Amino acid sequence: MTTPSIVWLRRDLRLADQAAFYAASQAGPVIPVYVLDDDTPRHRRMGGASRWWLHHSLERLDADLRARGSRLILRRGKVDEVLPALAAETGASAVHALHHYEPWWRNAERAVGKAMPLHLHHGNTLAPPGSVLTGSGTPFKIFTPFWRALSERMPPAPPLPVPDLTAPTHWPASDPLDSWGLLPIKPDWAGGFRAEWTPGEGGALERLETFVRRAPKYAEHRNLPSMEGTSRLSAHLHFGEVSPAMVWHRTAAAGGSVATFLGEIGWREYAQNVIVQLPDYGNRNAREAYDRFPWRAGPDADADFAAWTQGRTGYPIVDAGMRQLWVSGWMHNRVRMIAASFLIKHLLVDWRRGDQWFWDTLVDADYGSNAVNWQWSAGTGVDSNMFVRIMAPLTQSPKFDAGDYIRQWVPELAHLSDLEIHDPVKPVRGYPQKIVDHAAARARALAAHQALKG
Numbered sequence: 001m002t003t004p005s006i007v008w009l010r011r012d013l014r015l016a017d018q019a020a021f022y023a024a025s026q027a028g029p030v031i032p033v034y035v036l037d038d039d040t041p042r043h044r045r046m047g048g049a050s051r052w053w054l055h056h057s058l059e060r061l062d063a064d065l066r067a068r069g070s071r072l073i074l075r076r077g078k079v080d081e082v083l084p085a086l087a088a089e090t091g092a093s094a095v096h097a098l099h100h101y102e103p104w105w106r107n108a109e110r111a112v113g114k115a116m117p118l119h120l121h122h123g124n125t126l127a128p129p130g131s132v133l134t135g136s137g138t139p140f141k142i143f144t145p146f147w148r149a150l151s152e153r154m155p156p157a158p159p160l161p162v163p164d165l166t167a168p169t170h171w172p173a174s175d176p177l178d179s180w181g182l183l184p185i186k187p188d189w190a191g192g193f194r195a196e197w198t199p200g201e202g203g204a205l206e207r208l209e210t211f212v213r214r215a216p217k218y219a220e221h222r223n224l225p226s227m228e229g230t231s232r233l234s235a236h237l238h239f240g241e242v243s244p245a246m247v248w249h250r251t252a253a254a255g256g257s258v259a260t261f262l263g264e265i266g267w268r269e270y271a272q273n274v275i276v277q278l279p280d281y282g283n284r285n286a287r288e289a290y291d292r293f294p295w296r297a298g299p300d301a302d303a304d305f306a307a308w309t310q311g312r313t314g315y316p317i318v319d320a321g322m323r324q325l326w327v328s329g330w331m332h333n334r335v336r337m338i339a340a341s342f343l344i345k346h347l348l349v350d351w352r353r354g355d356q357w358f359w360d361t362l363v364d365a366d367y368g369s370n371a372v373n374w375q376w377s378a379g380t381g382v383d384s385n386m387f388v389r390i391m392a393p394l395t396q397s398p399k400f401d402a403g404d405y406i407r408q409w410v411p412e413l414a415h416l417s418d419l420e421i422h423d424p425v426k427p428v429r430g431y432p433q434k435i436v437d438h439a440a441a442r443a444r445a446l447a448a449h450q451a452l453k454g
């Protein structure tokens, strides 16, 4: 019998259009392995919401594999030690995996590749990051020309089928998933997550099918937080439960404004390209001048930051978003932009604190997409400088018809009229007063920005 191959899984927890599974299955028996390796300093430790999702996604993948006569092996430790040890134990001669672009995964790939034969495949992006270049062969800095160049290479290759998997003669031992303690116990804050999400490939494909029907109206509805106008595929895409190529093929022919939706998939691609060029993007301002920005620090800033995280700023749209995030692990994109702008500009708190909070609380927390969007909001990024675009929450809220959204997430305000709910005129019992005045905060932010420039 041919020697088995290990399929090393990370954020690619699916069977369809999964090139590592496909290639390994062509070579012989397959041992699918997930290694929990985020406790070492080289990793950014996964946040609580991601750990919740990961638990359920691994559980689903194991069930899907078992239905095909295979199973998922779980191990914990440094991946460049765990995989060679597992290979020695099972006689596996090679590892197959999909490329990942977070700096810690690129380092881990190098380390595993030194220890044993590692075959890396493409498949979690529409085109390999770093392969879409300007006419002069340099990476794009700005999204629009990047997306135009990438679009010219579409459609992506047709999705690969779910492979037939041959089991090895002996299965190695696996950690029990529960022993990893990925789920919250005391307190169990995940009730709202369970109500909203079905992690795993089946849940991803179901979301995709539901969205295909709405896709033609995407541009019309995507900015309205009171509606379910977007796909809610972000966590499924982050964990690789569906491939972007599959999303592309399933939606591209939907008609209407689906091109706008595909452009958002393009932002995801762009983010992966940015972290390949600038691996430290999640920690460091791309515009170094901002290293001198006078971010507020100290007890007052800490109290404001806490109010922001708890959805108690006195700005209903911001508070609705932050509570939606806490309860369900997700926030509507329009509201993410408003909440991020509020933290950075109204409160003058360093974007990295916001990035970290999102990292811990979003089910779709993604190193590249999170940093690209935070640096975009802060004006510190490689793309255009957005610092002076200070979003006015009280104007944005009626503009995007957020009344019912606020009613859902800030029940203290639910009784207010459609007009008043965006900005209560009189104090409302149990709801805080505004922690900053909009005009004063705006002036303070612009002055701080001016001082930096001057």
Ligand SMILES: Cc1cc2nc3c(=O)[nH]c(=O)nc-3n(C[C@H](O)[C@H](O)[C@H](O)COP(=O)(O)OP(=O)(O)OC[C@H]3O[C@@H](n4cnc5c(N)ncnc54)[C@H](O)[C@@H]3O)c2cc1C
Binding pocket: 222, 230, 231, 232, 233, 234, 235, 237, 238, 261, 264, 265, 266, 267, 268, 269, 271, 331, 332, 333, 334, 336, 337, 340, 358, 362, 364, 365, 366, 367, 369, 370, 371, 373, 374, 377
């Ligand atoms: C401050 C801030 C932080 C963010 N952090 C993350 C993050 O950690 N992870 C994440 O996936 N998205 C992040 N986003 C982008 C965006 O808000 C989410 O991708 C989107 O809200 C997910 O909902 P959806 O799947 O319904 O999106 P849809 O509108 O249906 O878009 C389809 C897909 O395109 C991708 N996408 C959409 N918008 C963006 C974008 N602006 N940047 C990158 N990819 C995008 C996502 O994969 C999404 O699932 C952030 C945005 C902001 C403003």
